[in-house]
Amino acid sequence: MRFDTIIIGGGLSGLTAGLRLQKAGQKTAIISAGQNALHFSSGVFGVLKEDSVIPEGHPYTHLPLEKYLEEVKPFFLDAGIRLGGDPLKNGWRLTPSGTMQEGRFSLEEATLFSAPDEFKATKALIVNIPGFLDFNTAFLADGLAKRGIPARVACLDVPELTSLRTSPSEMRSVNISRVADSVSGKVAEAVKALLKDEDLVILPQVFGLQDAGIPARIAEAIPSRVLFIGTMPPSVPGIRTQLLLKRAYERAGGTFLMGDEAIAPVMDETRVKALRTVNLGEQLLQADHYILASGSFFSKGLASSMQKIYEPLFGLDVEFPDERTQWYDLDFFAPQAYGGFGVVTDEKFRALKAGRVMENLYVAGSVLARTYGQQLGCGGGVAILTALATADNIMEAQRV
Ligand SMILES: Cc1cc2nc3c(=O)[nH]c(=O)nc-3n(C[C@H](O)[C@H](O)[C@H](O)COP(=O)(O)OP(=O)(O)OC[C@H]3O[C@@H](n4cnc5c(N)ncnc54)[C@H](O)[C@@H]3O)c2cc1C
Structure with missing residues (x-):
């Protein structure tokens, strides 16, 4: 089977990128292994904490941030999702423990x-x-x-x-x-x-x-x-959001391979040529471009051994300190360094492998390095904004 773009992961970033590309006229497929972070959503998407300066190397440094932030609400509304919140300023939500937490976009009931x-x-x-x-x-x-x-x-x-x-x-x-x-x-x-x-x-x-x-x-x-x-998972607003995004994606002509897992990529030093999935067996899926939107540790987009943190599908370059004691803080409630580990990219969000740019493999969402969900309160925002950007970068590469 041949597509313009194949997306690995059907969470917030994979669906956003897929919908953007379908709307732009591409033929795409999303391979979606299972549960994603939306199923655990608080009902509010973070962007960056109000007082944080964009840290060097953060995915947002590669974005026309305001432009994309202004696009989020109309983009979601088109998929039947009415988001609240000021795109350019954080709001505050009441958490299930009675504290107040920052966030940028709220789902309907939040x-x-x-x-x-x-x-x-x-x-x-x-x-x-x-x-x-x-x-x-x-x-x-x-x-x-x-x-x-x-x-x-x-x-x-x-x-x-x-x-x-x-x-x-x-x-x-x-x-x-x-x-x-x-x-x-x-x-x-x-x-x-x-x-x-x-x-x-x-x-x-x-x-x-x-x-x-x-x-x-x-x-x-x-x-x-x-x-x-919000309640303990599953999150009703999060699941509804995923259903609506998936529905909009399929309505736009996208192919959603539900409950399937991307495996065994065929690639050379700078390009992905094809991959297989568990359900489709020997059949090769081919595309001009690929987007890795496989999430962080929680979704198995990143994995770890005693020695290293790695990206299990393509073996991409992952940023993490060699010294294992720097991976975590023994104080469970302290910000954890591993929240910022992830795949390293160039400014177009193309993955690096052994230091070389993978020309047709883009990366979006929480599998990216330096997304620091908890510390910066930006998890959902990173997923949405980097997905819009990767889709636009692919369209631009196609035009050239
Ligand atoms: C428990 C939890 C709760 C969170 N709550 C919030 C919140 O309330 N607000 C907020 O702003 N942020 C939250 N975040 C941060 C979160 O990372 C982002 O909000 C965002 O939803 C991440 O989206 P994503 O698409 O990058 O990854 P994910 O949602 O993790 O989706 C990745 C998907 O890729 C699939 N996948 C992985 N490997 C493969 C493969 N080989 N083949 C096919 N599919 C594959 C996974 O099964 C998964 O479905 C939360 C994170 C976690 C872990």
């Missing part, structure tokens, strides 16, 4: 405040689904108390949701959403019945798997302000 102290309430009502353990209400109430907001915890009384408890394995966010969405009117009524004098209601992000408008409709029916807060 709220970004323009400053941490803009989030105010006198009293809060935290509402959970009976038996749902992936939303830690005590933790959240504790965090709110530290902010001077007393919170009461209560459970929804909606028979359709309560009956889910008969099978404990059903009590996951996505299964709850399937039922809750069909009774969203009853959910709003049940919340209203619980409400006393609280000016803030907090609900878990378990609504709107197929219809992003449902959380807003629930909020409108409740007289106090409503915030939807």
